[in-house]
Amino acid sequence: MEERGSPDGDPARSLEQGPEGPDTPIQVVLRVRPMSAAELRRGEQSVLHCTGAKTLQVSPPGGGPEVAFRFGAVLDGARTQEDVFRACGVRRLGELALRGFSCTVFTFGQTGSGKTYTLTGPPPQEEGVPIPPSLAGIMQRTFAWLLDHVQHLGAPVTLRASYLEIYNEQVRDLLSPGSPRPLPVRWNKTRGFYVEQLRVVEFGSLGTLMELLQMGLSRRRSSAHTLNQASSRSHALLTLYVGRQTQVPPVDPGEPPTGGKLCFVDLAGSEKVAATGSRGELMLEANSINRSLLALGHCISLLLDPRRKQSHIPFRDSKLTKLLADSLGGHGVTLMVACVSPSAQCLPETLSTLRYASRAQRVTTQPQAPKSPMAKQPQRLETEIAQLREENHLLRSQLGRMDPKGMSSLGVRWDVERACAPRDPAVAPFPAVSGLSGTRVAWAQRNLYGMLQEFMLENERLRKEKSQLQSSRDLARDEQHILAQQVHELERRLLSACCLHRPGLGPAPLCPCATGPAPSCHALPPLCACPCCRLCPLCRVPPAHWACPRRELHLPQVFGAKAPDGMTLPARPPPWAPPCSSPGSAKCPRERSHSDWTQTRVLAEILTEEEVVPSAPPLPMGPPRNMSPVLRGGAAVPNLARRLEALRDQISSSLRRGRSQPPSHEGTRSPSRVLPPC
Numbered sequence: 176m177e178e179r180g181s182p183d184g185d186p187a188r189s190l191e192q193g194p195e196g197p198d199t200p201i202q203v204v205l206r207v208r209p210m211s212a213a214e215l216r217r218g219e220q221s222v223l224h225c226t227g228a229k230t231l232q233v234s235p236p237g238g239g240p241e242v243a244f245r246f247g248a249v250l251d252g253a254r255t256q257e258d259v260f261r262a263c264g265v266r267r268l269g270e271l272a273l274r275g276f277s278c279t280v281f282t283f284g285q286t287g288s289g290k291t292y293t294l295t296g297p298p299p300q301e302e303g304v305p306i307p308p309s310l311a312g313i314m315q316r317t318f319a320w321l322l323d324h325v326q327h328l329g330a331p332v333t334l335r336a337s338y339l340e341i342y343n344e345q346v347r348d349l350l351s352p353g354s355p356r357p358l359p360v361r362w363n364k365t366r367g368f369y370v371e372q373l374r375v376v377e378f379g380s381l382g383t384l385m386e387l388l389q390m391g392l393s394r395r396r397s398s399a400h401t402l403n404q405a406s407s408r409s410h411a412l413l414t415l416y417v418g419r420q421t422q423v424p425p426v427d428p429g430e431p432p433t434g435g436k437l438c439f440v441d442l443a444g445s446e447k448v449a450a451t452g453s454r455g456e457l458m459l460e461a462n463s464i465n466r467s468l469l470a471l472g473h474c475i476s477l478l479l480d481p482r483r484k485q486s487h488i489p490f491r492d493s494k495l496t497k498l499l500a501d502s503l504g505g506h507g508v509t510l511m512v513a514c515v516s517p518s519a520q521c522l523p524e525t526l527s528t529l530r531y532a533s534r535a536q537r538v539t540t541q542p543q544a545p546k547s548p549m550a551k552q553p554q555r556l557e558t559e560i561a562q563l564r565e566e567n568h569l570l571r572s573q574l575g576r577m578d579p580k581g582m583s584s585l586g587v588r589w590d591v592e593r594a595c596a597p598r599d600p601a602v603a604p605f606p607a608v609s610g611l612s613g614t615r616v617a618w619a620q621r622n623l624y625g626m627l628q629e630f631m632l633e634n635e636r637l638r639k640e641k642s643q644l645q646s647s648r649d650l651a652r653d654e655q656h657i658l659a660q661q662v663h664e665l666e667r668r669l670l671s672a673c674c675l676h677r678p679g680l681g682p683a684p685l686c687p688c689a690t691g692p693a694p695s696c697h698a699l700p701p702l703c704a705c706p707c708c709r710l711c712p713l714c715r716v717p718p719a720h721w722a723c724p725r726r727e728l729h730l731p732q733v734f735g736a737k738a739p740d741g742m743t744l745p746a747r748p749p750p751w752a753p754p755c756s757s758p759g760s761a762k763c764p765r766e767r768s769h770s771d772w773t774q775t776r777v778l779a780e781i782l783t784e785e786e787v788v789p790s791a792p793p794l795p796m797g798p799p800r801n802m803s804p805v806l807r808g809g810a811a812v813p814n815l816a817r818r819l820e821a822l823r824d825q826i827s828s829s830l831r832r833g834r835s836q837p838p839s840h841e842g843t844r845s846p847s848r849v850l851p852p853c
């Protein structure tokens with residue numbers, strides 16, 4: 176007799192010992208259901224014989240070769256629900272979940288083989304009528320045990336539950352109100368595969384949990400076919416999340432809830448469409464079920480091949496394999512209950528289930544409890560302390576360079592004393608990391624985090640202010656530019672008017688328009704179409720450029736060798752000189768500066784013998800620190816506007832004076848003829 180074997184050992188006992196090695200095989204329990212009334216009516220023969228606590232013998236009808244299978248436990252049709260619960264060692268799984276392990280119990284087998292019965296008992300006879308306690312399945316029994324156990328633990332435990340089904344390759348929440356809608360399955364490094372937006376309900380009593388179970392069972396898709404009057408058409412996963420509360424706050428708000436979980440998976444049964452007589456929707460459902468079970472079988476086959484274990488396992492092939500990935504090939508502890516029918520009619524599917532289960536029990540996982548926040552704390556604190564120490568060092572060196580008055584004027588309100596306080600060895604926050612006491616760690620966290628938060632807020636505020644200042648500055652620059660152009664024009668006219676009518680300056684040279692055409696190299700824009708206006712307003716000759724080699728001669732032509740009041744006039748282009756086409760070249764007039772504007776003012780005052788309202792200088796490079804952006808931007812513009820107004824007044828008065836004075840020389844044109852009409 177051929178025997179397909181399993182690793183020796185009672186599943187209950189091996190689970191009692193706990194997952195201790197790096198590789199823990201999936202535990203498999205085989206349950207053979209009794210012959211159903213219909214099978215007995217049809218006179219079908221039983222082909223399965225339990226020959227021991229762990230062995231099953233298959234005797235094909237017609238005298239074919241017998242095959243024996245060995246599993247962690249083999250339970251015949253006479254075993255009660257309580258027997259099955261005990262043999263499966265599910266209590267041990269509950270304890271492991273409380274220790275932080277991720278545990279899974281899943282039932283597997285042909286349609287009508289008793290999977291749902293094993294997990295949740297028979298379907299209720301009537302709506303709202305509970306099943307007798309003796310028929311309660313593994314799930315109800317585990318719930319009762321867990322809630323009782325938790326009460327006696329003496330430490331607070333948070334219990335939550337979710338319940339979903341995979342129907343036609345769509346994940347649907349069985350606990351969310353309203354009609355079920357498909358939910359996405361996502362993956363991330365910390366959580367692995369998970370269902371997004373799945374409702375997780377906290378519960379505190381067995382009654383509430385039972386209600387959740389009933390709610391899910393009633394919403395789960397089921398239909399009748401030839402082999403089962405209440406056949407589940409979806410895979411259902413009920414997960415209990417068991418969290419032990421600790422005093423340590425969560426490390427990261429985005430982190431998944433710590434603690435263990437216990438997941439019950441009731442797989443839909445594989446079925447031969449010809450045998451079940453499924454048509455239409457039933458057939459579509461059957462195809463989807465078979466496809467996902469095939470993907471599961473494929474993953475199991477790959478997982479138990481030692482050469483391929485490290486290679487790619489196609490868990491992504493179906494929603495079912497995604498959600499069982501951790502239970503099959505990850506860090507979970509897994510129990511599989513394979514269910515079979517003893518009938519000879521079901522033998523091909525039974526053999527298929529037995530082979531499947533036989534393979535599954537050779538798959539190993541590497542159970543690992545997630546590190547509790549308590550366990551993570553020392554390592555996390557050490558890293559944080561090292562970072563804080565570095566930051567503190569940096570902050571201290573910055574503090575040393577900073578002027579406290581300057582800091583307070585900037586609105587930085589953090590406490591320098593507090594920052595420096597740790598220098599006191601009694602409360603030194605940064606001794607050797609390993610020697611940190613809880614108080615010191617708390618001090619470091621409270622103070623340095625507070626300071627850093629203040630810095631971040633301050634930075635944010637300064638960033639905003641900077642952006643306001645920049646836009647305000649740009650606005651002011653634009654307005655200043657426009658006004659400055661107007662001011663330049665008026666200044667030019669003012670100077671022209673004044674130099675032509677200032678007594679004692681000698682005769683202005685004859686306008687070249689009387690002698691010949693003005694050279695085209697004159698730098699100033701014409702005031703009007705008259706060629707006279709293309710002349711330099713100071714020297715009345717057509718200079719090529721304010722940067723031309725003859726420019727030194729221009730002012731002496733007006734003022735003599737020295738300017739009035741002994742003022743030396745530098746030979747540099749005036750503020751209105753046109754920009755150079757090649758900046759940086761030797762001939763290029765430098766950028767207009769504040770002193771240029773002052774010079775203009777002095778020049779105008781010399782010429783007009785009146786006080787000239789200062790022209791708006793260029794904005795200083797660094798804005799005054801204590802001035803708000805609005806004020807700063809607004810101050811330059813009214814200044815220029817005032818300046819413009821003053822120049823207009825001066826020009827008018829100058830013109831009036833010019834008209835009232837007789838020309839000092841014959842041949843000099845009257846100003847009214849020289850100056851363009853404004």
Ligand SMILES: Nc1ncnc2c1ncn2[C@@H]1O[C@H](COP(=O)(O)OP(=O)(O)OP(=O)(O)O)[C@@H](O)[C@H]1O
Pocket residue numbers: 207208209211252284285286287288289290291292293296297298403405406407408442443444445514
């Ligand atoms: N051990 C058992 N003792 C008595 N009746 C059982 C047992 N196992 C199953 N049954 C009965 O067999 C029928 C089919 O069982 P069940 O619905 O659990 O099968 P299933 O494997 O879940 O089927 P499907 O995959 O189609 O959902 C039910 O009427 C159930 O009550």
